[in-house]
Amino acid sequence: MDVSYLLDGLNERQRAAVSAGEQDMLVLAGAGSGKTRVLVHRIAWLIQVMNYSPFSVLAVTFTNKAAAEMRGRVEKLLGRDVQRMWIGTFHGLAHRLLRAHYQDAGLPQNFQILDSDDQLRLLKRTIKALNLDEKQWPAKQAGWYINGKKDDGLRPQHIETWDPAEKTFLQIYQAYQEACDRSGLVDFAELLLRAHELLRDNKHVREHYQKRFRHILVDEFQDTNQIQYAWVRLLAGADNHVAIVGDDDQSIYGWRGAQVENLQHFLRDFPRADTIRLEQNYRSTSTILKAANQVIANNSDRLGKDLWTEGTEGEPITLYSAFNEQEEARYIVAQIKQWQDQGGALSDVALLYRNNAQSRVLEESLLYASLPYRIYGGLRFFDRQEVKDAVAYLRLVSNRQDDAAFERVVNTPSRGIGERTLSLVRELARNEQTTMWNAARKMVNESMLSGRARNAVASFLDLIAQLEVECADQPLSKQTDRVLKGSGLLAMYQAEQSDKAETRVENLQELVSATESFMPSGEEDMTPLAEFLAHAALEAGDEQADAYQDAVQLMTLHSAKGLEFPLVFMTGMEEGTFPSQMSSGEPGRLEEERRLCYVGMTRAMEKLVMSYAESRRLYGQENFHRPSRFIAEIPSELITEVRVQTRIEQPAARRSRFHTSASHEAFSETGFQLGQRVLHQSFGEGTVLNYEGTGPQSRIQVNFDDAGSKWLVVAYAKLTPLR
Ligand SMILES: Nc1ncnc2c1ncn2[C@@H]1O[C@H](COP(=O)(O)OP(=O)(O)OP(=O)(O)O)[C@@H](O)[C@H]1O
Numbered sequence: 001m002d003v004s005y006l007l008d009g010l011n012e013r014q015r016a017a018v019s020a021g022e023q024d025m026l027v028l029a030g031a032g033s034g035k036t037r038v039l040v041h042r043i044a045w046l047i048q049v050m051n052y053s054p055f056s057v058l059a060v061t062f063t064n065k066a067a068a069e070m071r072g073r074v075e076k077l078l079g080r081d082v083q084r085m086w087i088g089t090f091h092g093l094a095h096r097l098l099r100a101h102y103q104d105a106g107l108p109q110n111f112q113i114l115d116s117d118d119q120l121r122l123l124k125r126t127i128k129a130l131n132l133d134e135k136q137w138p139a140k141q142a143g144w145y146i147n148g149k150k151d152d153g154l155r156p157q158h159i160e161t162w163d164p165a166e167k168t169f170l171q172i173y174q175a176y177q178e179a180c181d182r183s184g185l186v187d188f189a190e191l192l193l194r195a196h197e198l199l200r201d202n203k204h205v206r207e208h209y210q211k212r213f214r215h216i217l218v219d220e221f222q223d224t225n226q227i228q229y230a231w232v233r234l235l236a237g238a239d240n241h242v243a244i245v246g247d248d249d250q251s252i253y254g255w256r257g258a259q260v261e262n263l264q265h266f267l268r269d270f271p272r273a274d275t276i277r278l279e280q281n282y283r284s285t286s287t288i289l290k291a292a293n294q295v296i297a298n299n300s301d302r303l304g305k306d307l308w309t310e311g312t313e314g315e316p317i318t319l320y321s322a323f324n325e326q327e328e329a330r331y332i333v334a335q336i337k338q339w340q341d342q343g344g345a346l347s348d349v350a351l352l353y354r355n356n357a358q359s360r361v362l363e364e365s366l367l368y369a370s371l372p373y374r375i376y377g378g379l380r381f382f383d384r385q386e387v388k389d390a391v392a393y394l395r396l397v398s399n400r401q402d403d404a405a406f407e408r409v410v411n412t413p414s415r416g417i418g419e420r421t422l423s424l425v426r427e428l429a430r431n432e433q434t435t436m437w438n439a440a441r442k443m444v445n446e447s448m449l450s451g452r453a454r455n456a457v458a459s460f461l462d463l464i465a466q467l468e469v470e471c472a473d474q475p476l477s478k479q480t481d482r483v484l485k486g487s488g489l490l491a492m493y494q495a496e497q498s499d500k501a502e503t504r505v506e507n508l509q510e511l512v513s514a515t516e517s518f519m520p521s522g523e524e525d526m527t528p529l530a531e532f533l534a535h536a537a538l539e540a541g542d543e544q545a546d547a548y549q550d551a552v553q554l555m556t557l558h559s560a561k562g563l564e565f566p567l568v569f570m571t572g573m574e575e576g577t578f579p580s581q582m583s584s585g586e587p588g589r590l591e592e593e594r595r596l597c598y599v600g601m602t603r604a605m606e607k608l609v610m611s612y613a614e615s616r617r618l619y620g621q622e623n624f625h626r627p628s629r630f631i632a633e634i635p636s637e638l639i640t641e642v643r644v645q646t647r648i649e650q651p652a653a654r655r656s657r658f659h660t661s662a663s664h665e666a667f668s669e670t671g672f673q674l675g676q677r678v679l680h681q682s683f684g685e686g687t688v689l690n691y692e693g694t695g696p697q698s699r700i701q702v703n704f705d706d707a708g709s710k711w712l713v714v715a716y717a718k719l720t721p722l723r
Pocket residue numbers: 009010011014029030031032033034035036037038247250281282283561562563564602
């Protein structure tokens with residue numbers, strides 16, 4: 001058979017990696033050098049040329065989206081489907097292992113995944129139950145503590161501490177874990193830890209998979225944490241082969257426990273591994289690549305890589321300075337329209353930002369301009385309130401011991417079960433070391449509640465029992481439909497009659513279609529419902545209604561990893577936003593932010609646009625910041641600066657109650673406009689942001705580059721207009 005096509009479109013070093021014999025390898029290379037492409041071709045090579053069954057190859061990627069893409073690309077190369085092949089994220093694969101071996105893992109068969117939001121809720125309740133003050137012991141912090149410990153492979157009994165604060169967190173960890181275990185709930189970090197323990201402690205399970213997975217391949221290896229790497233080592237055993245690809249310059253999850261040192265550990269633990277370096281970038285124009293290389297050169301302790309391209313020079317990087325985030329969004333939308341007018345596809349455009357919260361203003365501008373968009377991460381379909389409510393019903397119907405689901409829906413829609421009643425149920429559950437369901441049942445049976453409360457709780461318990469009967473042996477979409485109607489959820493939102501409620505109804509309907517089109521794999525003894533619930537908890541944004549529409553792609557810089565787009569906007573390039581406030585004091589974290597900037601820039605193929613706003617309202621607060629230091633790290637000859645061209649009217653959202661049309665005229669008379677640059681004798685240069693009052697009393701707000709924001713009386717300020 002002619003297999004040369006598997007090496008087509010690869011350079012010499014890539015070919016060497018793809019066609020290597022039975023061996024371990026590390027492909028260490030910069031962004032866009034074809035690492036992922038090598039991995040895909042290697043998998044096809046193993047199957048086609050070295051005659052491995054797809055069944056004996058394990059491939060790990062970083063997101064579900066990347067996993068789906070990888071599977072698709074392998075299938076295209078092979079010309080057949082590889083459904084049986086294990087391609088997934090660490091979390092997804094861990095979940096699959098736990099399902100298949102739930103007994104060995106000490107889990108109930110119908111265990112459920114607790115996502116981050118549910119985890120936080122459960123932590124809040126745990127902290128309350130321990131009579132701790134949530135202000136002093138915030139649930140979020142407890143979550144970080146617990147997840148961090150789990151990522152390091154530590155159970156409460158492994159932790160010893162003299163630190164009184166840590167002692168309390170440890171106590172929360174313990175109580176939280178007990179609650180999870182009682183309810184058959186597994187959080188994200190627990191998936192990894194438990195799967196690790198399963199492989200470590202069960203020889204037969206471990207040996208089974210060691211025999212099975214002859215080749216293990218891991219993409220984005222620089223962002224594995226300790227437990228993930230420990231897992232790879234366990235699975236690899238003595239005579240399997242591991243190929244990892246990564247780029248130390250793109251390690252951006254240190255804050256979540258990823259260890260870039262794993263790259264070195266790999267070379268130590270797999271001493272026979274070949275290191276292959278790729279140096280040609282095939283993704284970006286030389287301008288973009290040069291700029292990205294310059295930025296990352298400011299970091300220390302790099303493994304060091306040279307990246308070059310034969311690509312064209314392309315356009316310079318556009319830098320846009322806006323006076324606030326609204327105006328930034330308007331500029332971006334105008335640019336996207338222009339791109340569209342020139343025949344560009346919307347799905348070729350990515351808007352990247354540092355924090356999820358930054359997306360709202362961008363979304364509003366896109367909506368206003370009727371440009372369809374999709375968001376990855378953040379506002380995932382399965383994260384939306386109504387969808388979570390519906391899923392919680394499904395969970396409770398399939399497992400009554402699921403406390404998180406119980407809490408979520410017991411009084412949604414409202415059925416007169418108040419906080420007082422619930423706290424009685426919680427208390428009994430706690431005292432008897434049992435679940436909410438069991439406690440509630442007992443309270444009803446033994447008349448431990450007042451008449452009304454008892455009836456309300458009893459009818460809820462009956463409702464769930466009834467739904468279970470109605471759902472038995474029904475197809476998944478019928479079950480979902482039954483639950484939506486029977487629970488009263490759908491009716492509740494239908495009755496609400498607001499735009500928001502309408503969207504919620506649509507989302508619930510979308511959930512039914514999602515279950516309709518869901519194809520359970522039928523493996524590992526899972527019911528379709530159990531598989532769907534796991535999918536809902538693990539999938540990020542892949543199920544949005546407009547998945548196939550041509551739409552602008554919005555995502556955080558973190559979730560853009562591994563992807564590429566012809567036109568990329570990096571928004572919010574301001575000190576305090578990016579690099580983030582928290583990182584500025586710590587050199588280590590600042591370097592991680594710089595790597596994130598490198599990741600962002602190297603997503604762009606043809607054109608990169610960076611923008612910053614002099615004033616930004618975020619989380620309800622207005623802040624003034626200078627342009628990000630990363631901008632200054634780009635050689636100026638690679639940048640074209642665009643300034644605010646048309647002075648725009650005050651955006652509605654920003655109009656304060658002081659503003660009257662009279663003051664607007666008075667303001668205009670002063671000769672200054674919003675966004676205008678001005679010079680003050682003692683404060684120096686700044687930008688006009690706001691104004692109030694009329695006549696001689698009128699005041700003007702200026703954000704000075706060095707002195708910060710100040711309100712000044714126009715008549716006395718002696719401002720000199722610049723530009
Ligand atoms: N030898 C090659 N010839 C032509 N195009 C290539 C070659 N190798 C890779 N490419 C293309 O270059 C782009 C980048 O490749 P790929 O995504 O595999 O890079 P990567 O190293 O994984 O990047 P990242 O570090 O961002 O994950 C892709 O569009 C890919 O198809």
